[in-house]
């Protein structure tokens with residue numbers, strides 16, 4: 490009997506968005522501990538184009554162990570179709586969302602079906618749709634693991650020490666650089682949820698969007714330099730990286746911390762001289778943390794903004810949109 494098939498995006502070679510091929514492939518078989526999910530929506534994240542490119546633009550010393558052809562993608566929201574015999578807590582018909590198998594780059598989310606480790610999944614909040622839920626996992630867990638709780642002891646390729654979030658409360662001021670992006674807009678909202686004062690840095694078009702999400706102050710990096718306007722703050726969450734990272738150190742008080750989500754833009758020595766802790770982490774799949782974030786999404790305490798949606802068949806257009814930059818929230822592929 491021939492295998493049941495589905496449509497999926499696959500890479501047969503590395504390169505630009507045109508290497509994302511929409512084709513017919515077998516529906517995966519869930520292994521032990523896994524759940525077969527009928528994908529309704531798949532989130533688009535930077536690692537998807539790092540994998541597509543062959544890791545040439547990936548920060549740090551990272552080599553792909555993924556062999557081609559491969560289905561890219563890590564973030565899904567969908568409905569459980571079947572569960573392996575050893576899986577507890579999920580049943581056919583359940584709506585679920587998750588960041589799958591990260592950081593292995595073997596999430597295979599750009600497809601109509603995915604075999605997902607149950608431990609990477611959480612029940613989708615009933616109050617949000619599949620598109621919003623698919624936008625949440627990687628960006629939301631990154632913000633959560635940097636700001637709230639790392640939640641694991643796995644070593645990071647970025648630093649030896651375990652990342653330690655700064656306690657956030659009404660006495661804390663946090664600057665979020667890249668505040669309109671996937672990680673940034675969710676980090677802003679988590680910091681507000683904890684009671685912190687938040688300064689959002691982004692290009693000017695995002696000002697009212699970020700104020701509506703709760704930003705107490707907005708800085709347009711295209712017309713102003715944050716380090717000339719802000720000082721003595723407690724924490725910088727920098728989702729942008731690159732040459733601007735070092736100057737953000739000057740916004741911080743001695744004893745403050747800078748968390749580069751994209752490590753490498755600022756040196757440890759420079760930070761140490763100013764009495765600033767530099768700390769990073771690598772996001773990891775975590776269904777239990779996603780369930781906690783899901784409660785905030787369900788009540789609207791945290792909202793996922795959708796930059797744009799594209800049909801799964803046109804993942805190429807989604808990657809072309811991402812390459813144009815200035816993303817506000819999340820890009821999501823729809824599979825039904």
Ligand SMILES: NC(=O)c1ccc[n+]([C@@H]2O[C@H](COP(=O)([O-])OP(=O)(O)OC[C@H]3O[C@@H](n4cnc5c(N)ncnc54)[C@H](OP(=O)(O)O)[C@@H]3O)[C@@H](O)[C@H]2O)c1
Pocket residue numbers: 534535536627628631666667668669670671672673690691692695710728729733750751770771772814815816817818
């Ligand atoms: N450590 C980890 O495990 C981890 C996890 C997830 C993501 N990341 C990394 O974190 C980075 C951000 O990811 P993301 O998903 O949030 O990306 P994203 O959705 O593309 O957001 C990037 C945002 O940065 C803004 N931006 C660009 N240049 C800026 C500048 N000079 N100053 C301030 N804002 C600027 C962009 O819009 P405007 O320019 O219009 O403001 C955009 O909104 C990526 O490099 C990704 O690889 C790391």
